[in-house]
Amino acid sequence: MIKNLLFIRILLAIALGLSLVGCPEGGAADPATRIHIADKYTVEGGVEITQPQHLLNNQYILFNKAEQNVSGLAFNMQEGKLSWEISLFPDSNGNYYVTQSSYYTFVWPSFSRKGELVVIDPRNGYTVFQISNSELQKGALAVSSGIAATESHIYALTGRSGIAVFDLDPDSHFPSFSHKISIPDIKDYGPNPQLYYAETIAKDPNSNDVFIGTYSVYEYGNVPDLYRIDTDTGEIKWKANVEYSDNGEDAIAGRFAGHVSSITLTRDVLVVQAGQSVQAFDPDTGERYWYYELRCHGEVPGDITQSQLFVPETGRVYFGRGSDYCYYSVSANKINPDPWSLDTQAYPYGATPQRGLPTYLNGIIYFFNGFLWAVDPYTGRPLGVSKNILWYGVNISIFNDGRYIYVPTPDAIYAFEPVRK
Numbered sequence: 001m002i003k004n005l006l007f008i009r010i011l012l013a014i015a016l017g018l019s020l021v022g023c024p025e026g027g028a029a030d031p032a033t034r035i036h037i038a039d040k041y042t043v044e045g046g047v048e049i050t051q052p053q054h055l056l057n058n059q060y061i062l063f064n065k066a067e068q069n070v071s072g073l074a075f076n077m078q079e080g081k082l083s084w085e086i087s088l089f090p091d092s093n094g095n096y097y098v099t100q101s102s103y104y105t106f107v108w109p110s111f112s113r114k115g116e117l118v119v120i121d122p123r124n125g126y127t128v129f130q131i132s133n134s135e136l137q138k139g140a141l142a143v144s145s146g147i148a149a150t151e152s153h154i155y156a157l158t159g160r161s162g163i164a165v166f167d168l169d170p171d172s173h174f175p176s177f178s179h180k181i182s183i184p185d186i187k188d189y190g191p192n193p194q195l196y197y198a199e200t201i202a203k204d205p206n207s208n209d210v211f212i213g214t215y216s217v218y219e220y221g222n223v224p225d226l227y228r229i230d231t232d233t234g235e236i237k238w239k240a241n242v243e244y245s246d247n248g249e250d251a252i253a254g255r256f257a258g259h260v261s262s263i264t265l266t267r268d269v270l271v272v273q274a275g276q277s278v279q280a281f282d283p284d285t286g287e288r289y290w291y292y293e294l295r296c297h298g299e300v301p302g303d304i305t306q307s308q309l310f311v312p313e314t315g316r317v318y319f320g321r322g323s324d325y326c327y328y329s330v331s332a333n334k335i336n337p338d339p340w341s342l343d344t345q346a347y348p349y350g351a352t353p354q355r356g357l358p359t360y361l362n363g364i365i366y367f368f369n370g371f372l373w374a375v376d377p378y379t380g381r382p383l384g385v386s387k388n389i390l391w392y393g394v395n396i397s398i399f400n401d402g403r404y405i406y407v408p409t410p411d412a413i414y415a416f417e418p419v420r421k
Helices: 002-018
Strands: 033-035 037-042 054-056 060-064 071-076 081-087 096-100 105-109 117-120 127-131 147-149 153-158 162-168 175-182 196-203 209-216 226-230 236-240 260-265 270-274 277-281 288-293 308-311 316-319 326-331 340-343 359-361 364-368 372-375 382-386 405-408 412-416
Touching: 033 372, 054 096, 060 405, 096 147, 105 147, 127 175, 147 196, 153 175, 153 196, 162 196, 196 260, 209 260, 209 270, 226 270, 260 308, 270 308, 277 326, 308 359
Parallel strands: 033 382
Antiparallel strands: 037 412, 054 060, 060 071, 071 081, 096 105, 105 117, 117 127, 147 153, 153 162, 162 175, 196 209, 209 226, 226 236, 260 270, 270 277, 277 288, 308 316, 316 326, 326 340, 359 364, 364 372, 372 382, 405 412
């Protein structure tokens, strides 16, 4: 039944894509500019779109093969070809998390696997260093989705309640395991291993503090969901509960607000996604400035995105997955979210948005939902759209190298001409 529904949605999306003239009754104007494909790079074995794709050194797209999702392949955008391949964590379904310093790329496995930190040279894919399971302290499990790096440290979420801290050697830039920090409010034991756990992490660039977002399986958990932690001392500097009771009976997002899926530290505001809401906090005190519920067609969408892009030039945060047919953006300020949303169903190209990251180039934000959209970053007004649907996927991030917009799909990687050069 589910497969049939998915097939029907694909056909509807394609049908909408073929209707290139006119607008639905009461709909918005058709974007005048067409975004054209500049090139297509076929990938033998295909691209696995159920797993994230990563950008390395602003030059390589790291992704997994569709037919063998335990292998990481790097596509060189500047040269338009595959550059190297690496096998990563064959018993963790090919999923992993990536962070970078100016020297190396650090890869951390996901879900129920002993922590294993792999250091690769992004220029050639060579594994230059590795910390194996036996070298990590007991309990260093990679069951959560988070890793962050500076030039001196790496911070990886570990177990259900902790942060593994690695020191980077100032000469070799290789890591060594330093210590683990446990969040007292979350226990590493219990009948339900997913009762509460640390899920996402962001780094304060001016200290060794990290921001941790947590997840609760309960609608209303009693664990504060957002922390600022000093990784030198293990001190919790503040904790904030992302649930809110002052948003009225019409608010649906509150019942899922125990789930903090993304954290972005902007200039002076901490922007988090919590359930179906976006909230802004003071990074120094944990004071909440505002919250905003993501709504599409007047309803709160039923899923959660784990990707958001902050663009310093615009001062705004953009969400890579818009739920249903909508994309969203908020302003990273202390006063109000100043939100906009783009409902793609108001146009003849209303496919379903993907969950991956958008990209920003030359004053335009680009989203992908089977069609590639060029959008005004301040208003959400469409400036252009590609002609034909490429793929109905689930986790496609898009990237740029300053020349083209690159879209990985199961059969190929497409390079699109930007709307503005």
